[in-house]
Amino acid sequence: MADKLQWLEKHLVLIRYVTVEDAIRGEGFKIRPDLEEIYSGVSSAEEMVFKLADAKDHKSACELMAYITHRRAGIWWGYKCALSLIEELNIAPPKVRDIEDITLKFKPDVPDFAKVKLPKVNPADIAKLKDTHAQMQALQKEMMSKVDPKIHKLLEDALDISFNEFKKEYGMTPIEVAQKLAMISPDIPPIDMNSPIFKAVDELKARMAAIRKETIDTIKSVIPPKVPAHEKKMRDNALEAVYRWVVSPDDLNSKLAMDAGNACVNLPAGLLALAAFWSFGNLMPTGEIVVPTPPGLAANGLAQFFLKCALEKGGTRKPKERFEHYFNLGVEVLSGRDNWESTLTGETSEHKRAEKLKEDMPHPAQTNYKRWTEPPKED
Numbered sequence: 001m002a003d004k005l006q007w008l009e010k011h012l013v014l015i016r017y018v019t020v021e022d023a024i025r026g027e028g029f030k031i032r033p034d035l036e037e038i039y040s041g042v043s044s045a046e047e048m049v050f051k052l053a054d055a056k057d058h059k060s061a062c063e064l065m066a067y068i069t070h071r072r073a074g075i076w077w078g079y080k081c082a083l084s085l086i087e088e089l090n091i092a093p094p095k096v097r098d099i100e101d102i103t104l105k106f107k108p109d110v111p112d113f114a115k116v117k118l119p120k121v122n123p124a125d126i127a128k129l130k131d132t133h134a135q136m137q138a139l140q141k142e143m144m145s146k147v148d149p150k151i152h153k154l155l156e157d158a159l160d161i162s163f164n165e166f167k168k169e170y171g172m173t174p175i176e177v178a179q180k181l182a183m184i185s186p187d188i189p190p191i192d193m194n195s196p197i198f199k200a201v202d203e204l205k206a207r208m209a210a211i212r213k214e215t216i217d218t219i220k221s222v223i224p225p226k227v228p229a230h231e232k233k234m235r236d237n238a239l240e241a242v243y244r245w246v247v248s249p250d251d252l253n254s255k256l257a258m259d260a261g262n263a264c265v266n267l268p269a270g271l272l273a274l275a276a277f278w279s280f281g282n283l284m285p286t287g288e289i290v291v292p293t294p295p296g297l298a299a300n301g302l303a304q305f306f307l308k309c310a311l312e313k314g315g316t317r318k319p320k321e322r323f324e325h326y327f328n329l330g331v332e333v334l335s336g337r338d339n340w341e342s343t344l345t346g347e348t349s350e351h352k353r354a355e356k357l358k359e360d361m362p363h364p365a366q367t368n369y370k371r372w373t374e375p376p377k378e379d
Helices: 020-027 033-039 045-054 058-068 071-091 123-145 149-170 174-183 196-222 228-247 251-263 268-279 297-310 319-334 340-345 350-360 369-373
Strands: none
Touching: 020 045, 020 058, 033 045, 045 058, 058 071, 058 297, 058 319, 071 228, 071 268, 071 297, 071 319, 149 174, 228 251, 228 268, 228 340, 251 268, 268 297, 297 319
């Protein structure tokens, strides 16, 4: 490993599969083709996890940990990551964009190098240019005075011949052409606002507005608007179900996790609740027949939960930073340093206690996350 000292005192003990091959056989874990080289020659799953972390590929490390972890520990790990995400979003909520603003408030960001800047007129430069022109005229007269009169006469005759030939071809001499060009007025003719092109532009704008309105109406008809209070309630219900399942992974709590997850599968907490239900191992928790959960379903659900958390908008961390943070939380859980037993002394679950502490804090952005989740001290 690149930095063995970093993981010297940390061993993953809460794991179901010791080797990578065991995870492949037991959970259907698949090594991505682009990672085959780094996996080559490494049998130990724990060693592979830390090797990926040393390579700064915390996303892949989290995915492998999701497949080898003890399922109960894995869900607790996900629960801690969900709390971390909530903390982030409380500090820096995502910006909600109204669909009505799409295309209306768009302004292209033109880089500085592409912006055209009109040159500023400098009187000093103009005076210098006039002075140079006067010097050139004086120099021309001086040079002409030194030319032999016979040669000067031959030059004038040659110019007359060439100018006459030019006039025969084009109807005027080059000097007359230059004078005509100088007499052309620079004034722009008035614009005819009744021109057909303006009518066509107005018709095109009207058609675009009608199409835009129809598109927005269609989107709104199939995608209901978000209700933050409702989403928060669904999220809290899912986290409550997850916490109950971790504390007591029985038939009833598995069924509650399934129901809470299905109610908000689009939220990270909902996906984690479903991963908890799949981790129970029985797709019919309240039935008489046991329907085994397919291998890898719970592990893949947990891995996708981490991805969903990492990609959530808002917050204080970028996706890569979140994966590194989630990896560190996972090491703490899978090494046995962080478990749910310490939270059982409280009267409420950890996420509820964290939420209550947040409400009591006037400046949550200046608060350390660990203080939110510490169990209350006994008097």
